[in-house]
Amino acid sequence: xxxxxxxxxxxxxxxxxxxxxxxxxxxxxxxxxxxxxxxxxxxxxxxxxxxxxxxxxxxxxxxxxxxxxxxxx
Amino acid sequence: xxxxxxxxxxxxxxxxxxxxxxxxxxxxxxxxxxxxxxxxxxxxxxxxxxxxxxxxxxxxxxxxxxxxxxxxxxxxxxxxxxxxxxxxxxxxxxxxxxxxxxxxxxxxxxxxxxxxxxxxxxxxxxxxxxxxxxxxxxxxxxxxxxxxxxxxxxxxxxxxxxxxxxxxxxxxxxxxxxxxxxxxxxxxxxxxxxxxxxxxxxxxxxxxxxxxxxxxxxxxxxxxxxxxxxxxxxxx
Numbered sequence: 001x002x003x004x005x006x007x008x009x010x011x012x013x014x015x016x017x018x019x020x021x022x023x024x025x026x027x028x029x030x031x032x033x034x035x036x037x038x039x040x041x042x043x044x045x046x047x048x049x050x051x052x053x054x055x056x057x058x059x060x061x062x063x064x065x066x067x068x069x070x071x072x073x
Numbered sequence: 074x075x076x077x078x079x080x081x082x083x084x085x086x087x088x089x090x091x092x093x094x095x096x097x098x099x100x101x102x103x104x105x106x107x108x109x110x111x112x113x114x115x116x117x118x119x120x121x122x123x124x125x126x127x128x129x130x131x132x133x134x135x136x137x138x139x140x141x142x143x144x145x146x147x148x149x150x151x152x153x154x155x156x157x158x159x160x161x162x163x164x165x166x167x168x169x170x171x172x173x174x175x176x177x178x179x180x181x182x183x184x185x186x187x188x189x190x191x192x193x194x195x196x197x198x199x200x201x202x203x204x205x206x207x208x209x210x211x212x213x214x215x216x217x218x219x220x221x222x223x224x225x226x227x228x229x230x231x232x233x234x235x236x237x238x239x240x241x242x243x244x245x246x247x248x249x250x251x252x253x254x255x256x257x258x259x260x261x262x263x264x265x266x267x268x269x270x271x272x273x274x275x276x277x278x279x280x281x282x283x284x285x286x287x288x289x290x291x292x293x294x295x296x297x298x299x300x301x302x303x304x305x306x307x308x309x
Contacts (some may be wrong), residue, residue: 003149003252005293005295007222007284007286008219008220008222008284008286009222011166011221011286011288011289012288014284016291025305029130040306043239043240043242043243043244044239044240044242044243045239046238046295046297049296049297049298050298050300051237051238051239051298051300056296061222068219069196069219069223069243069244069245069246070195070217070218070219070222070223070243071194071195071199071217071218071219071240071243071245071249072105072194072217072218072219072245072249072250072251072256073102073104073105073106073107073121073192073193073194073216073217073218073251073256
């Protein structure tokens, strides 16, 4: 399973944490599409805590974290 | 006695209070996040606080920037904040600096600080501050908000920085939505982080991003990894 953790506004209308069957997704971009999140709205993409591009591969037991822009003050 | 309640804490005591008194903290920005940050650091007795902001007070600041009042509109934030903090605690030294942060002046502004706290509202300045803190090996406490959401992370040379996690790709909408109370939560957490770093306490948010969700009322900790290709770390 791939654990997908969404943050901030990405949680609105979605679950905070979702487990997806690994075989159905090859890249972070495909997972992002599954949640209907436009790619350009992803500010930070982490796979197992490491910065990754959306075209990076995802595999079983990966934790994918997606963040929209957050940086006001 | 002024600091009696915190000296009672075993993590602080007389020795810790003296450490805070000798400490130098530089706060970048004097707006929403900085309002609680500066207030709590001054109240805690951090001996020297440098604050930087080039801006003046506008009406749209007043929902969150509680250092300023209606009568202050149009006035210089750095000078006003300095006056407020001097009034809160006359036993500490405040250095207000009315300058816009850029690549040229950041090195001099943070030089000599024990901790830098980033309280700005834009990505560009955050990246400049991040880069210089890694270069000078000064701990940096980052914080940011968006509406009901916010994050805090602490950074230093041996741990992931904003560039490591790809923060440079962030494109903020400005003006962004900000609830004053959420800025208060995140700014207060930044102040706690700063004091813990000054005191040399464990379990600081190095290599971790603490995310606050005010809508679902939750905190989530994300472990971060350094990026081998990070240009900022690559220069050190």
